[in-house]
Amino acid sequence: MTGASALARLSADELLLASREVDTGLRQTDLSVPGISCGGCIRKIEEALGRLPGVTRARVNLSTKRVAVDWRENEGPPPLADALAGLGYDGYLYEAHEDAKDPQLGALIRALAVAGFASMNIMGLSISVWSGAAGETRDLFHWLSAAIALPTLAYSGKVFFQSAWQALRHGRTNMDVPISIGVLLAFAMSLYDTIVHQPHAYFDASVSLLFFLLIGRTLDHAMREKARTAVKGLGRLAAYGATVITPDGQRTYVPTAELEPGMTILLRAGDRIPVDAVVLEGQSDIDAALATGESMPEPVAPGSSLRAGTLNLTGSLTIRATAASRNSFLAEMMRLMEAAEGGRSHFRRVADRAARLYAPVVHSAALLSFLGWMIAAGDWHHAVTIAVAVLIITCPCALGLAVPMVQVMAARALFEHGVMVKDGSAMERLVEIDTVIFDKTGTLTLGRPRLRRDVAGDDAYLAIAARIGSHSHHPYAQALADAAPPADIAFDTIAEHAGLGLEARIGEDVWRLGRGGWVTGGAIDKDSTGTALACNGQLVRSFALEDALRPGAAPTIGALRDEGYAIEIMSGDTAAAVLPVAAELGIEQVQAGLLPPEKTAHLQTLARAGHKALMVGDGLNDAPALVAAHVSIAPGSAADVGRQAADFVFLRSDLGSVPFAIGIARKADRLIRQNFVLAVLYNVVALPAAIAGYVTPLIAALAMSGSSILVVANALRLTPHPARWKQADDSA
Structure with missing residues (x-):
């Protein structure tokens, strides 16, 4: 929702509720205005808002693009939306969690950043030592190097x-224990060697370890945190x-938090239904996509049940609350998503599992190397040096990069094909699937009705219907308006009757x-979904509408079926709407008329x-199922909550x-497995050499970096391919 329209749809009561008291009789409303870009914007907005009735002060923050408005209660x-729109700016209520x-x-x-900067500088100093600097210069x-490495x-x-x-x-132990021991011992040995004027110090090794490992840790964290906003979006x-x-x-x-069952609520067109309720008076159309997934408006009349979070479109209603907000449909969906997200924590990174051993x-x-060399040579300095070399050369840097680097390359390949990755671990889970479940409306289909042309009828009546339908935003009316050039008729009056036509x-x-x-x-x-045209009470034409299949739906289903996946449709829409689509695509497993908890329950049964x-x-109704599934994908046209809940x-x-x-x-998945094999083979070769005393900490650091580069180079082999998916599945 754009800013100005979002703000304009809020009533004065909602603006009051969203504001806060800053002094006796004085309240403040915070707005986000993304269009603020310069000092001129600040002056225009502050002057325009400052002239509004009741406004005592308006302050613009250019860096955060926020406006704070103080007004007398x-x-x-004040009409903030109109004033901003008049200046050409979008605005909406600021919420703290947005920033x-x-x-x-x-x-x-x-x-x-600090480790990378320090590593470059220490390596530059080390080059001088390697080049022959000696004595006091060395x-x-x-x-x-010590002064840079310590902080x-x-x-x-x-x-x-x-x-x-x-x-x-x-x-217990984890991957960070050998990292920490290796880094600290390398620094301590280097500091000792510097104090006693030894020719070699390995500050570069300790700092380089941190730099390479922080690359993997940062990428891994960034990918995991991208998908954690679904519940907030639903809220x-x-x-x-x-x-x-x-x-x-x-x-x-x-x-909303204070609404209780039995309260009588007045609901205007454009309002969201605050709690579960039943209609007492009035007729309207409800956007119930949150509950059913069906994008077509649902007509409601006295006696109809309403679910919290759905949107009242066309008419005013008087409703009676049947549940408190904490027990409403929307709250239940949020609990489902939170529970499903919590259950996902058992999916560990492959590297984390390997680190246990x-x-x-x-x-x-490292300990056995130290003890062995102490017994064999009796030189504690040499024994510690070898133990440090063992820790460094076997440091799990390549292991830490094995997963995130491949995931980054895979994310790039998917991005160039128009697929966004929300959670890196999802690629690991995507390999494991054996069943693919599709929603219907907006997924297998485009979610936009169109006139069926195979139904015979008089095109003159279609032109009249197009002329009348052009005066409504109802999807069916718009479909008729788009189906034919409107008739050249100037009607005396055209009125819309909420929920009827x-x-x-x-x-x-x-x-009509x-x-x-x-x-x-x-x-x-009340269950009728057809659209008809009548003149003076006589039916002259009925119109059959259908939902268009999404491009590539049939080839996609065929390709997935050929690969051995079980295919299902799971929709909140009616069976009458779902079965024709299933028949056209050859999908036999069909479940229709499911509410979000039922979708989640079916996924749990499959699991x-x-x-x-x-x-x-x-x-919107698919969000809990998207989170509860082993892995999930949503189209870019999906509702905001659906996109946030999906992995792709x-x-x-x-x-x-x-x-x-x-x-x-x-x-x-194959490249990740290969990277682990490379990491294991590297350690099989490097570890005996380090234990035997043929590797100094400096050589160990170079070898460790080389193994990391080898893993990264293997990840770079995952290059984007053209759209055909079997090309992406060629042997690595």
């Missing part, structure tokens, strides 16, 4: 040191509050376009049976992005 909320940063990601990036370069280790190494300390405190669909009619007939605005082996090898008058003739039954003046079937499902869906988002209209993503994930 007794004069009511919230990820502190851990910021800390990792800063640590990475010692000076070593002390300069670098204290700042950048904190990421690993804290993790290692926490693990050791609880009597934004909740209404701020509602107008409650008290028993004595008074109207008062009540925050890796760390004890490295520690044991359009009525047009010309002279003595009355034309809308629901069957209403157009002829007969009984209204208990040992199946791993890919969920492809776009609707494809931006192109062609459904072929789904099998293409599977092919890339398969190749990425």
Whole structure:
């Protein structure tokens, strides 16, 4: 929703509720205005808003693109949206979480930058030593390196040191323990050698270790955190509050959290339904995509049930709350998503699983090397040097880069094909699937109705329907308006009846376009979804509408079926709407009319049976299922919450992005496995050489860096291919 339109749709009561009291009788409203770009913008906005009735002060923050407006409560909320729109700016209510940063990601990036800068400088000083600097000059370069390395280790190494300390405190080990020991021992030995004027010091080795490992740690964290906003996005669909009619007939605005069952609520067109309720009076159309996934408006009348979070489109309603907000449909969806996200934590990174065995082996090898050389040579300095070399040369740098570097390359390949990766671990899970489940509306189909041309009818009546339909935003009316050039008729009046249709008058003739039954003046079937045209109560034409298949749907289903995947449709739409699509695509497993909890339950049933499902869906109602599935994909046209909940988002209209993503994930999986094999082979060769004393800490650091480069080079082999998914699945 664009800023100005979002702000304009809020009532004065909602603006009041979103503001905060800053002094007696004085309130403040914070707005986000993305269009602010210069000092001229600041002056124009502050002057325009400052002239509004009741406004005492308007302050613009250029860096955050925010506007704080102070206004007198007794004069009511000022028309902020109109003023901003008049200046050509979009604006919307500012929410603190919008600008919230990820502190851990910021800390990792800063640590990475410091380690990279320090590593370059220390390596530059080391080149002079390698080139023959000796005596006091060499010692000076070593002390300069120590002066750079010490604060670098204290700042950048904190990421690993804290993790290692926490693990050791609880009597366990992890990948950060050998990293920390190797880095600290290398620095300590280098500092000792500098003090006693030894020819070699290995400050560059300790800092380079941090730099390479922080690259992998930062990339891994960034990918994992991208998909954590789905529940927050769903929460934004909740209404701020509602107008409650008290028993004595008074109207008062009540925050959503304070609504209780039995309260009578007045709902205007454009309002979101705050809690689960039943209609008492009025007729309207409801956008129930949140609940059913069906993009077509749902007509409601007295007695109809309403779910929290759905949108009232066309008419005013009087409703009675049947549940408190904490027990409403929207709250249940949020709980489902939170529970499903929590259950996903058992998917560990491959590197983390390997580290459980890796760390004890490295520690044991270093300790045995130290003890062996102490017994054999009796030189503690030489024994410690060899132990440090063992720790460094076997440091899991390549192991740490094995997964994230391949994931980055796979993400690039997918991005160039129009597929966005929300969660790096999803590629690992995508390889494991055996079932693909599709939503219908907006996924297998485009979610836009169109007129069926195979149904015979008089095109003159279609032109009249197009002329009438052009006066409504209802999807069916728009489909008719787009189906034919409108008739050259100037109707005297055209009026829209909420939940029923359009009525047009010309002279003595009355034309009606809308629901069957209403157009002829007969009984209204609340389950009717057809559209008809009548003149003076006589039916003249019925229109059959259908949802167009998404491009590439049929080839995609065929390709997935050929690869042995089980294919299902799981939709909230009616069976009458789902079965024709399933028949056209040859899909036999079909479930229709499912609510979000039922979709999630079906996925859980499949999981208990040992199946791993890919969920492809776009609707608000699909969000819990997208999170609960083993892995999930949503089209770019999906609702915001659906895109946030999915692991992948494809931006192109062609459904072929789904099998293409599977092919890339398969190749990425092979490259990750190859990287682990390379890391193991490297250690098989390097470890005996280090234990035998043929490797100094400097050579160990170079070898460790070489193994990392080898892993990265192998990851670079995952290059983007053309759209055909089998090309992406060629042998690595």
